[in-house]
Amino acid sequence: MALAADIASWILMGAGALFLLIAGIGILRLPDVFTRMHAAGIGDTLGAGLILAGLMFQGGFSLVTVKLVFVLILLLMTSPTATHALAKAALAGKVKPLLAEDLEDRKSKR
């Protein structure tokens, strides 16, 4: 039974690490702020969420798991709020979202 919980936690943490790496690649490779926000969102929700869920299996039924749930709820509530505020601030700061035409312009200039 303990082995089953361990294996479940390894699978969850491995998947979380994978999603974090996808978010990291996305934040480096995507072309503008708004698309990068989309990439960072994957890491904040799925990446951190799956890793914390994996750690909950390690913690078992204890205060540790309760704290992990609190951290997870806090992350799930704050990171979309921060991203929303960032998008609003970027729009107010006269950053225009990149459109498909702009991408083609960029390619033809190279």
Add this chain to the structure above:
Amino acid sequence: MSDNTAVIAVVTIAVLVVMAMALARAILGPTLYDRILAVNMVGTKTVVFIALVGFLDGRPDFLDIALLYALINFIGTIAVLKFLRYGDLGKASEEEGDI
């Protein structure tokens, strides 16, 4: 080193790699908002990192620090964004129903 510790160590290294990627974006820019996004991401990853290191050390009490870090990270990001948008931390929003 047990299998369990090895898996947690690998995940911790992955988190560190992602933090390095986010820091690279914070240095590269190009706009201010890219940098804020990257720094916010580093903060979120730090929360996960602290939790993982707590389990790696066998001291899950570190989670209290992770919780506090998540709060400070959020407040910090919102404060910087509000300052950027209104040029003042104390000013209330003029538009109705707006952040």
